[in-house]
Amino acid sequence: MTEGLILALDQGTTSTRSILFSTPGLAPLAMAQQEIAQHYPGPGWVEHDPEDLFRSSLATMRQAIDKAGVEVEDIAGIGIANQRETVLVWDRATGRPLHRAIVWQDRRTAAACAVLRQAGHAAAVEATTGLLIDPYFSGTKIAWILDNVSGARRAAEQGRLAFGTVDTWLIWRLTGGRAHVTDATNAARTLLYDIQAGAWDPAMLALFRIPEQMLPEVLDCAADFGTAEPALLGAAIPIRGVAGDQQAATIGQACFQPGMVKATYGTGAFALLNTGDTPVRSQNRLLTTIAYQLDGRRTHALEGAIFVAGAAVQWLRDGLGLIASAAESSRLAASADPARRIYLVPAFVGLGVPHWDAEARGAIFGLTRDSGPADFARAALEATAFQTRDLLQAMHRDLSPGQAIEVLRADGGMAASDWTMQCLADVLDRPVDRPAVQETTALGAAYLAGLRSGLCPPPEDFARQWRLQRRFTPALDPATREAAYAGWCDAVRRTLSRPA
Numbered sequence: 001m002t003e004g005l006i007l008a009l010d011q012g013t014t015s016t017r018s019i020l021f022s023t024p025g026l027a028p029l030a031m032a033q034q035e036i037a038q039h040y041p042g043p044g045w046v047e048h049d050p051e052d053l054f055r056s057s058l059a060t061m062r063q064a065i066d067k068a069g070v071e072v073e074d075i076a077g078i079g080i081a082n083q084r085e086t087v088l089v090w091d092r093a094t095g096r097p098l099h100r101a102i103v104w105q106d107r108r109t110a111a112a113c114a115v116l117r118q119a120g121h122a123a124a125v126e127a128t129t130g131l132l133i134d135p136y137f138s139g140t141k142i143a144w145i146l147d148n149v150s151g152a153r154r155a156a157e158q159g160r161l162a163f164g165t166v167d168t169w170l171i172w173r174l175t176g177g178r179a180h181v182t183d184a185t186n187a188a189r190t191l192l193y194d195i196q197a198g199a200w201d202p203a204m205l206a207l208f209r210i211p212e213q214m215l216p217e218v219l220d221c222a223a224d225f226g227t228a229e230p231a232l233l234g235a236a237i238p239i240r241g242v243a244g245d246q247q248a249a250t251i252g253q254a255c256f257q258p259g260m261v262k263a264t265y266g267t268g269a270f271a272l273l274n275t276g277d278t279p280v281r282s283q284n285r286l287l288t289t290i291a292y293q294l295d296g297r298r299t300h301a302l303e304g305a306i307f308v309a310g311a312a313v314q315w316l317r318d319g320l321g322l323i324a325s326a327a328e329s330s331r332l333a334a335s336a337d338p339a340r341r342i343y344l345v346p347a348f349v350g351l352g353v354p355h356w357d358a359e360a361r362g363a364i365f366g367l368t369r370d371s372g373p374a375d376f377a378r379a380a381l382e383a384t385a386f387q388t389r390d391l392l393q394a395m396h397r398d399l400s401p402g403q404a405i406e407v408l409r410a411d412g413g414m415a416a417s418d419w420t421m422q423c424l425a426d427v428l429d430r431p432v433d434r435p436a437v438q439e440t441t442a443l444g445a446a447y448l449a450g451l452r453s454g455l456c457p458p459p460e461d462f463a464r465q466w467r468l469q470r471r472f473t474p475a476l477d478p479a480t481r482e483a484a485y486a487g488w489c490d491a492v493r494r495t496l497s498r499p500a
Contacts, residue, residue: 004076004455005029007064007237008446009057010439011082011166012245013103013267014038014314016056018064019439020075021446023455025465028439029070032063039100044107044349047100050088053166054173058232065233072234078174079241079449080225081248081441082166084189087141089152089214090169092162095177098149101166102141105268105307105349109140110358116140121207128204130188130195130279130288135350135358136305138165139191139208146209156211163214165189167242171225174239179226182216184293185247193218195279195290198298221247221292222452241448243292245441246270250291250301251448252440253409254463261395261405264441265414268352269309269384271391273302273405284394285354294451294459302398304353304391308346308362310414312380315348322373330417332377341484342366343491344379351496354394359497366487381420385427386488392428407431407471411440418472426476427485436467 006021017033034056039047065072085104090097102108113133116122125133135141142163146153155161164172165186171179187193187200192210194201198218205212219225225239243251246264250272253262258276263269272291279288279300291301313329316322323329345351347360364379392405399405410432414420425432437443450456474481 004453005070005074006077006079006446006450006453006455007061007075008079008081008442008449009061009170010245010442010445011053011057011080011170013083013105016053016060017442018057018060019442019446020064020068020070023450024457026443026446026450026456028437030064030067031439032060032067034060042108044110046103046105046349048086048103050090050097050101050169053101054170057170061233072237075235075237076453076455077238077240077449078228079445079447080167080170080239081243081245081445082170082186084165084186084244084246085136085138086166087138087145087163088166088169089142089145089161089163091155092160095172098152098161099145102144104136106141107135107349107358109135109144110350112140112143113358116207125191125204125207128194128201129191131191132285132287132356133191134356136352137189137191139204139210142214143209156214159213161214162216163210164216168216171239171242174228174232175226176229180216181219181225183219183221183223183242184290184298185221185244186242187218188290189244195288195298195300220294220296222294222448224452240452241445241450243444243448246272246303247290247292248444248448249411249441250274250444252437252442252444253411253435254466255409256459256463259403259405260409262409262411263388265309265384265410265412267309267311269306269388269412271304271388271395273395275300275302280398282394282398284397285356286394286398287353302395304394306384306387306391307349307352309384309387310412311348312344312346312383315346316376316380320376322376326413329377329381330419332374333381334419336374336378340368340370340375341487342371342375342379343488344376344383345491345495346380346383347495351492353391355492355496357496357498360495363491363495365491365494381423382427384414384420385424386485388424389427389485405430407433409433409435411435411438421472422475425472425474426481429474429481431474432472434469434472436469438469
């Protein structure tokens, strides 16, 4: 393959990072990262400043280029991975956002979703989009902005407003408003996209009251998305790869074969199971989604979402002041007495798969007078492992007889913790593989841009480049494992806002 450089932008929920890769091997050369502020204007509400998203993206891209000491003209393309479902609406003429970005975690539209479910729309929505009616997804968030910002709905109907997930917003800004586009993986998370037809669905647009003229054009994950203005980065660099962060991580983990599954542990945690060309309709409240789309061909996946994973560790740090850094949580958890177990159900913004309870709120069970910071740290990390088991069990029930998930490929910030990964293997009773390159989301975005640029090999060859850093194997006796999980299930049952 021809050598060259690819710049990957990974715009996440709590931070933005950019990594410059060399090709064809996609070796990281330099990385820059910035945290971004979260805004909580009401209970269960989560917002970002749209300008923060763009400023941090531009700043980290510039920093990565400077750190690598390369010529900007040598960068063949930009790949973008982004937090999914987060909603922005802006004025096409001025580029001014009408409202802060409403983040995927936001639950303000829970009541509106309940009305739609009660009216009997759930089956049609799931059949078309593969999704459930839930505040997690973009559709009701868009409608909320149109209904709550003065004049917004009329402006949208007149074609004066643009909607986008974060990728669309960043591309709009990078191209100076010349490109209003997204990719199939992000479109598939809006409640507005027919994942089998590969098009915006008129019935869904009518149901959620979204004017079609607001929507971006949908492209493959590896495509020509526009060109960044020369003044921003020092040269006109084409944007050639886009995928939602979880799908980008699936690509970065080289999960190209049906039956392969990865889980990414960041602010939330997300497991995707490759199901091949045919969408599998879950009987266990998993999501049917698009894993990636290349050359017009869609590969599908089953997905389970954990809304709060690393965010529970942030809560220990920022909310309770029990730790000074996220890394401290593992050391503290390791010092806890396993016989003094407490359970943290981190339903700060509701519970995802398999419960989909938007009204559930966080709870702690099993406190005694001698419970302390170590017990809280252990409970926060164990909660992620228990929730992952919930997801994988649901996936197993959706698989055909004889199929099984043999191993989990794990990545994301929490995957750096040996204690957490061993806990995960123990709770799941199956191996957990940590890759040599743990920035798999950025790696997936870089691969897509490199593929479009002719600098990276086809998927089957890229998969052969995947390297294992460490395998964690189960070491917990079955009785202890099952007793711990039974306690978790009881804690969740008592947390739900409605009977299980």
